[in-house]
Amino acid sequence: MDFGLTEEQKMVQDMARNFAEKEIAPFVEEDEENHYYRREILSKMGDLGLLGWSIPEEYGGNGMGWLEAVTALYEIAKVHTSWRLAISGNCWGPAMTINEWGTEEQKAKYIPALISGEAVGSFAITEANSGSDVGSMKTFAADKGDHWLLNGSKMWISGGHVSDTGLVYAVTKEGGGAKGLSCFIIDYNNTPGIERIPITKKVGMWPAPTSELVFENAVVPKENLLGPQDKGFQICMWMLNNTRMGCATGSAALAAACLEGATNYANERTQFGQPIGKFQMIQQQIAEMKLEDDAAKFLVYRAAWLKENKLPSQQATSMAKLAGCNAAVHSANMAMKLYGSYGYSTEYPCGRWLRDAKQFETLEGTSNIHMGIIAGIELGYQPNR
Amino acid sequence: MNIVVTIKQTFDTEAKIALDGKGGIDASGVNLVINPYDEFAIEEALKLKEKFGGEVTVVSVGGDKIETSVRTALAMGCDKAVRVDDPALADADEWAVAEALAKAIAKLPYDIVLAGRIAVDDGSGQVAVRTADALGIPSVGSILKLDVDGDTATVTREIDGGTELIEVKLPAVLTAQKGLNEPRLPSMKGIMGAKKKEISVQTLADIGLSAADATPKMRAPKYSLPSPRKGGKVIPGEAADAARELARLLREEAKVI
Numbered sequence: 017m018d019f020g021l022t023e024e025q026k027m028v029q030d031m032a033r034n035f036a037e038k039e040i041a042p043f044v045e046e047d048e049e050n051h052y053y054r055r056e057i058l059s060k061m062g063d064l065g066l067l068g069w070s071i072p073e074e075y076g077g078n079g080m081g082w083l084e085a086v087t088a089l090y091e092i093a094k095v096h097t098s099w100r101l102a103i104s105g106n107c108w109g110p111a112m113t114i115n116e117w118g119t120e121e122q123k124a125k126y127i128p129a130l131i132s133g134e135a136v137g138s139f140a141i142t143e144a145n146s147g148s149d150v151g152s153m154k155t156f157a158a159d160k161g162d163h164w165l166l167n168g169s170k171m172w173i174s175g176g177h178v179s180d181t182g183l184v185y186a187v188t189k190e191g192g193g194a195k196g197l198s199c200f201i202i203d204y205n206n207t208p209g210i211e212r213i214p215i216t217k218k219v220g221m222w223p224a225p226t227s228e229l230v231f232e233n234a235v236v237p238k239e240n241l242l243g244p245q246d247k248g249f250q251i252c253m254w255m256l257n258n259t260r261m262g263c264a265t266g267s268a269a270l271a272a273a274c275l276e277g278a279t280n281y282a283n284e285r286t287q288f289g290q291p292i293g294k295f296q297m298i299q300q301q302i303a304e305m306k307l308e309d310d311a312a313k314f315l316v317y318r319a320a321w322l323k324e325n326k327l328p329s330q331q332a333t334s335m336a337k338l339a340g341c342n343a344a345v346h347s348a349n350m351a352m353k354l355y356g357s358y359g360y361s362t363e364y365p366c367g368r369w370l371r372d373a374k375q376f377e378t379l380e381g382t383s384n385i386h387m388g389i390i391a392g393i394e395l396g397y398q399p400n401r
Numbered sequence: 402m403n404i405v406v407t408i409k410q411t412f413d414t415e416a417k418i419a420l421d422g423k424g425g426i427d428a429s430g431v432n433l434v435i436n437p438y439d440e441f442a443i444e445e446a447l448k449l450k451e452k453f454g455g456e457v458t459v460v461s462v463g464g465d466k467i468e469t470s471v472r473t474a475l476a477m478g479c480d481k482a483v484r485v486d487d488p489a490l491a492d493a494d495e496w497a498v499a500e501a502l503a504k505a506i507a508k509l510p511y512d513i514v515l516a517g518r519i520a521v522d523d524g525s526g527q528v529a530v531r532t533a534d535a536l537g538i539p540s541v542g543s544i545l546k547l548d549v550d551g552d553t554a555t556v557t558r559e560i561d562g563g564t565e566l567i568e569v570k571l572p573a574v575l576t577a578q579k580g581l582n583e584p585r586l587p588s589m590k591g592i593m594g595a596k597k598k599e600i601s602v603q604t605l606a607d608i609g610l611s612a613a614d615a616t617p618k619m620r621a622p623k624y625s626l627p628s629p630r631k632g633g634k635v636i637p638g639e640a641a642d643a644a645r646e647l648a649r650l651l652r653e654e655a656k657v658i
Binding site: 031038 | 432434468469472473476586587588589590592593595596
């Protein structure tokens with residue numbers, strides 16, 4: 017057993033950290049304030065190979081896998097949580113799913129642009145009235161012989177209105193529930209009948225666009241069905257088991273950012289003639305944060321290791337996501353408290369950390385859903401995939 | 402064009418410096434990086450290669466731990482590397498490092514040698530100049546712009562209050578100043594490719610020196626940290642009186658005016 021990084025992983029870590037400090041950090045406050053999605057960051061990530069994990073090199077993959085991917089994502093998310101979405105939105109979501117379930121034509125047509133950052137990727141599952149209960153979705157794809165006709169709407173879709181290529185899950189067998197869903201590849205720039213509405217009233221993740229998508233007789237070519245018809249639920253769960261690593265890693269990184277900030281502040285801020293870090297109650301806060309943050313990080317690495325070795329990882333992924341989410345919310349909360357009045361000022365990052373942390377309790381499986389997966393597998397009620 | 406870049410591994414510029422019990426610097430747990438000025442040299446070397454073709458060879462002196470920095474230079478796009486590693490260089494001073502670099506470079510074909518202006522750790526700024534001297538070639542320091550035409554380099558360098566344009570015959574050693582370029586980050590492809598590139602590890606004997614040849618002429622028996630900053634001083638009273646008192650203190654106590 018080795019807790020260290022290989023020389024190559026260390027280089028990936030350094031590179032991602034330098035990238036985040038150089039290309040993302042200078043814009044954090046400005047983009048937060050303006051709710052601005054800085055598209056060129058995605059292109060730069062693509063140029064440097066930061067979007068091509070576990071993808072064959074013939075489609076532009078970077079030749080590296082899960083452990084390197086979470087190492088890089090961690091460094092990026094630590095600087096700005098919103099940018100963790102790039103790797104899920106382009107690579108682990110559409111590109112990896114097309115690579116697993118797609119035809120040769122689909123792979124060659126869609127994966128390279130997602131990996132190079134030329135295209136913005138997305139995936140759409142959630143609807144206004146269908147969240148955790150994926151099988152209850154209503155968006156319908158009617159088989160019209162030579163094309164599919166999509167009607168319905170999707171809600172809370174990351175990157176939806178800026179996306180070029182995305183996956184959309186829809187019902188293909190009425191009343192089939194989870195057994196009646198299919199997955200479609202949508203070319204947003206060439207599909208009439210889709211209205212994309214930005215969701216601007218969000219508590220956090222301001223520079224990361226979120227959207228409502230309305231499909232009104234959207235014509236989707238027959239060949240854009242991804243994987244077997246009516247196997248969409250299976251594809252969706254397979255995909256979520258990958259994209260959830262974005263939440264797991266992003267939340268663990270956010271927790272680490274809170275700890276780093278809190279630690280520096282505790283060493284610098286002086287009260288009663290000494291740094292506040294000397295007070296035991298502050299030390300308790302730091303100790304709790306450190307414990308939870310490291311636990312979350314190690315769970316992320318274990319899940320990544322299982323995936324890299326193609327071992328069942330669903331339970332480990334849910335554990336990493338849940339632990340990361342709990343650590344992020346708790347750490348953000350404590351950081352704000354530790355910073356005192358400054359923590360409540362928007363001049364300091366505590367407000368952003370707290371806003372961004374709260375998303376993780378809902379996104380890609382609520383905490384309750386993950387609790388259910390962990391317990392269900394443990395109790396033998398469901399297999400660990 | 403055959404381009405040589407010399408690099409040094411230094412502490413991350415954000416590292417907190419602490420001393421060990423023996424007056425030395427405690428390097429444990431410190432993130433080690435390529436000296437930032439050397440990164441400018443690497444970037445300029447890669448640009449020359451992109452323009453004129455050829456090969457970029459990284460040359461550095463140090464043990465196993467500098468391998469990550471050498472490998473990072475290869476990941477940025479350099480083609481191969483020479484690492485001079487010998488127990489006799491453990492306490493090498495600037496003179497010994499320059500001798501070793503020069504001998505290693507002399508074994509290579511080279512049209513130009515690029516280096517950082519200064520290393521951010523000890524800041525001596527001697528090594529590149531000494532290397533040029535040992536190689537018997539000219540050196541130009543702190544360059545901000547470089548143009549190569551045939552066997553002549555035209556460089557702009559920083560001088561007090563302005564810039565100076567210098568023409569120099571190649572081969573020469575040029576040292577990079579901040580502003581010369583914006584160093585690239587290694588891409589994932591570069592990182593993957595770097596592990597297949599050759600790092601030739603050479604001892605002093607391999608480059609034609611004996612341990613006695615590399616005996617340092619200087620040593621640093623002790624380091625000390627700056628004394629901790631004292632709290633500020635509030636000068637009470639009316640503004641005019643306080644300003645007068647401030648001026649007096651600055652002149653007589655702080656001795657800065």
